[in-house]
Amino acid sequence: MSAAKQLTLDSAVPDAEVRIGPGAPVQPHRVPDRLDASRLSYDVDSLRTLAPTGWVHSALYTDPEIFDLELERIFHSGWVYIGHESEIARTGEFKRRQIGRQPVIFVRGQDDKVRVLLNRCRHRGAIVCELDEGRDRYFRCWYHGWTYSTSGELASVSGPEGYGESFDPRANGLTPAAEVDSYRGFVFAALSRQAIPLDAYLGGAAKVIDILVDAAPGGDLTVRAGSNRTIYKGNWKQVGMDGYHPLFVHASVLATWERQAESGHSLGATHSANPFGFDAVSETRDFGHGHTMLDFRKHRLMHAGKFRSLLQNTPGGTEYIEALYAEHDAGWADLLLAMAGDPHVGIFPNLQLINNQIRIVNPLSVDETEVQMFPVLFANASVELNALRLRQHESFYGPAGSGSTDDAEIFERVQLGLQASVDPWINISRGMNREHVEDDGTVVGHITDEVPQRGQMRQWLAMMTDDSLTGAL
Amino acid sequence: MTESAVGLTGASIFAEPPSCEAIRRPSDLFGEIEAFLCLEADLMDQHAYDDWLSLWHPLGLYWVPSNSEDLDSERCVSIIFERYEGLEDRIFRLKDKRMHSQSPKSKLVRIVSNFSAVAAGVSDILVRSNFVLGEVRGGQQQTLFGRATHRLIRSAGGLKIAGKKVYLIGNDAPMRNVTFLL
Numbered sequence: 001m002s003a004a005k006q007l008t009l010d011s012a013v014p015d016a017e018v019r020i021g022p023g024a025p026v027q028p029h030r031v032p033d034r035l036d037a038s039r040l041s042y043d044v045d046s047l048r049t050l051a052p053t054g055w056v057h058s059a060l061y062t063d064p065e066i067f068d069l070e071l072e073r074i075f076h077s078g079w080v081y082i083g084h085e086s087e088i089a090r091t092g093e094f095k096r097r098q099i100g101r102q103p104v105i106f107v108r109g110q111d112d113k114v115r116v117l118l119n120r121c122r123h124r125g126a127i128v129c130e131l132d133e134g135r136d137r138y139f140r141c142w143y144h145g146w147t148y149s150t151s152g153e154l155a156s157v158s159g160p161e162g163y164g165e166s167f168d169p170r171a172n173g174l175t176p177a178a179e180v181d182s183y184r185g186f187v188f189a190a191l192s193r194q195a196i197p198l199d200a201y202l203g204g205a206a207k208v209i210d211i212l213v214d215a216a217p218g219g220d221l222t223v224r225a226g227s228n229r230t231i232y233k234g235n236w237k238q239v240g241m242d243g244y245h246p247l248f249v250h251a252s253v254l255a256t257w258e259r260q261a262e263s264g265h266s267l268g269a270t271h272s273a274n275p276f277g278f279d280a281v282s283e284t285r286d287f288g289h290g291h292t293m294l295d296f297r298k299h300r301l302m303h304a305g306k307f308r309s310l311l312q313n314t315p316g317g318t319e320y321i322e323a324l325y326a327e328h329d330a331g332w333a334d335l336l337l338a339m340a341g342d343p344h345v346g347i348f349p350n351l352q353l354i355n356n357q358i359r360i361v362n363p364l365s366v367d368e369t370e371v372q373m374f375p376v377l378f379a380n381a382s383v384e385l386n387a388l389r390l391r392q393h394e395s396f397y398g399p400a401g402s403g404s405t406d407d408a409e410i411f412e413r414v415q416l417g418l419q420a421s422v423d424p425w426i427n428i429s430r431g432m433n434r435e436h437v438e439d440d441g442t443v444v445g446h447i448t449d450e451v452p453q454r455g456q457m458r459q460w461l462a463m464m465t466d467d468s469l470t471g472a473l
Numbered sequence: 474m475t476e477s478a479v480g481l482t483g484a485s486i487f488a489e490p491p492s493c494e495a496i497r498r499p500s501d502l503f504g505e506i507e508a509f510l511c512l513e514a515d516l517m518d519q520h521a522y523d524d525w526l527s528l529w530h531p532l533g534l535y536w537v538p539s540n541s542e543d544l545d546s547e548r549c550v551s552i553i554f555e556r557y558e559g560l561e562d563r564i565f566r567l568k569d570k571r572m573h574s575q576s577p578k579s580k581l582v583r584i585v586s587n588f589s590a591v592a593a594g595v596s597d598i599l600v601r602s603n604f605v606l607g608e609v610r611g612g613q614q615q616t617l618f619g620r621a622t623h624r625l626i627r628s629a630g631g632l633k634i635a636g637k638k639v640y641l642i643g644n645d646a647p648m649r650n651v652t653f654l655l
Contacts, residue, residue, distance in 0.1 A: 132645070225548060225549045225550050226539055226541075226550045227540065227550065229645075229647040229648065230647060230648060230650070231648065231649055232649070249573065251569075251571035252566045252569035252571040252572040252573075253566065255565075255566075255569060255571075256562050259562075259565060370647045373550075375550045383548070384547075386547070386548065387546075390546075390547075390549075390550050390551070390554070391554060393550060394552070394554055394555075395555075395562075398550070398552055399552055399648045399650055399652075400552050400553045400651045400652055400655070402563075402572075405650040405652045406572065406573045406574050409573040409574045409576075410573060
């Protein structure tokens with residue numbers, strides 16, 4: 001092989017025989033068809049019986065057939081969170097992500113547009129992006145050398161004489177997600193056309209996402225601090241908004257906080273006093289579409305002074321506080337400061353904004369789940385303030401943290417317990433006797449109530465039994 | 474030995490001490506270092522929490538990076554980045570029966586080896602080692618591989634850990650709970 005023929009991993013396209021101009025439009029390649037669910041033994045009516053209000057049949061957590069159907073109807077059909085725009089701030093930057101079982105590339109093309117592309121060569125199907133993250137001008141399939149631009153166009157094929165005149169490169173680009181949209185930098189995609197736009201899908205949850213974004217001076221988040229990735233042997237739906245469990249699951253952490261209440265290293269600094277007690281003023285909220293929140297706003301406003309003094313003792317903290325009050329009216333700034341950028345919201349099905357992190361939930365199988373946690377830093381804040389955010393995150397989350405690991409242990413115990421299929425009904429009725437509905441339809445309950453569990457299950461049932469998705473059923 | 478003299482205030486603690494030289498086997502110092510790290514490994518495997526903590530200098534820094542071996546801990550997330558007070562909290566919790574992720578405790582066996590050390594005198598030492606750690610819990614077994622860097626300084630009570638950095642070679646992949654001592 002001559003030197004000129006050697007392929008390099010560098011960004012230039014070597015030996016491009018069929019080349020499409022950089023300005024060529026990306027054609028809307030075929031949108032993935034809905035997967036055939038005819039092999040499944042559940043019909044819509046039987047699914048409806050599995051989640052009556054206040055109850056869940058344990059098959060939802062243990063049956064591989066239901067898991068397959070969830071991937072098809074929830075993950076492969078609806079809006080799914082992909083990533084934050086700041087992760088791919090520069091042209092050509094990319095991250096590998098997952099939509100259910102579909103490998104995708106989250107990439108900013110040379111035209112600066114953010115895309116979600118199926119990570120699969122249109123020739124014989126190998127992944128074309130093998131790195132978890134990086135920056136390049138092209139993706140190349142190393143099976144037979146087909147090469148794609150970061151916009152997804154087929155840039156060159158090897159041996160083009162073998163394809164003849166009728167070969168249309170524009171029809172052989174990387175398959176894009178059917179829809180991609182974003183809210184304040186949070187990018188969502190769907191693999192099929194959505195009847196409901198992203199704004200409408202997020203609904204009332206959008207305004208609590210603002211609690212995180214507005215807590216960053218200039219609204220400028222950076223999600224480039226790496227991630228913690230953990231895995232547990234339990235069902236993905238176990239990762240939910242639950243304000244009932246901390247007194248029990250996190251008993252050892254609460255004991256640590258009581259011992260070191262003033263430690264800036266401990267999360268106790270942001271979780272002042274106990275927001276989870278049976279007499280706490282904190283609330284749970286169900287915004288619809290499965291989006292739910294542990295709402296600490298009332299509680300944290302009562303304890304904002306402690307977090308304010310922690311910030312004031314951190315280099316750059318006073319400037320940070322001044323920036324919040326310069327950008328926002330006093331009431332909203334008070335809230336942003338008290339909440340420390342933590343909306344504690346779950347966006348169905350796979351996104352959570354908890355404490356200082358963006359969390360993605362990836363279902364691997366009916367009893368195995370991966371959780372990836374991305375600490376969020378503030379672009380316009382001091383290194384010390386951002387380092388404090390990182391240390392707070394590590395103390396509770398991540399594979400050696402004090403909190404998530406105890407959660408995962410309990411989820412695994414749930415998965416073991418649910419193998420008992422005799423009398424298989426699980427109770428999620430707590431607070432049905434005292435929840436109330438606000439004018440905009442948001443359901444509100446006490447922090448220890450199972451308002452979020454019921455809200456998530458209502459969305460689960462709606463998507464699983466949507467007649468427009470039933471296809472072969 | 475003053476705090477600033479051994480750079481205890483930053484991640485530079487994992488850099489070689491100034492004007493240091495290689496410590497070779499056989500020597501009394503090398504033997505002492507090797508025995509110290511083997512003792513530490515035993516204490517971790519046996520969940521001898523207080524004894525393990527007693528090996529630490531009160532200004533110590535414990536760092537388990539995430540995603541890579543060597544990222545800027547002020548700008549990138551770690552698995553663990555704790556000063557001594559954080560370690561005290563960790564030990565406090567490990568001794569609490571309600572720390573469910575270690576109830577029951579992991580069964581641990583680790584092999585530490587491939588020691589290499591440099592030192593400035595006999596009081597300021599940087600040791601590198603490799604380890605294989607087998608863990609069994611809940612009927613499941615996992616094997617972790619990694620490298621460790623220890624900064625050891627000598628005080629009245631003997632050698633103390635002023636800094637320990639543990640690089641798990643799988644730290645960029647999804648992992649199960651690693652709440653036992655690494």
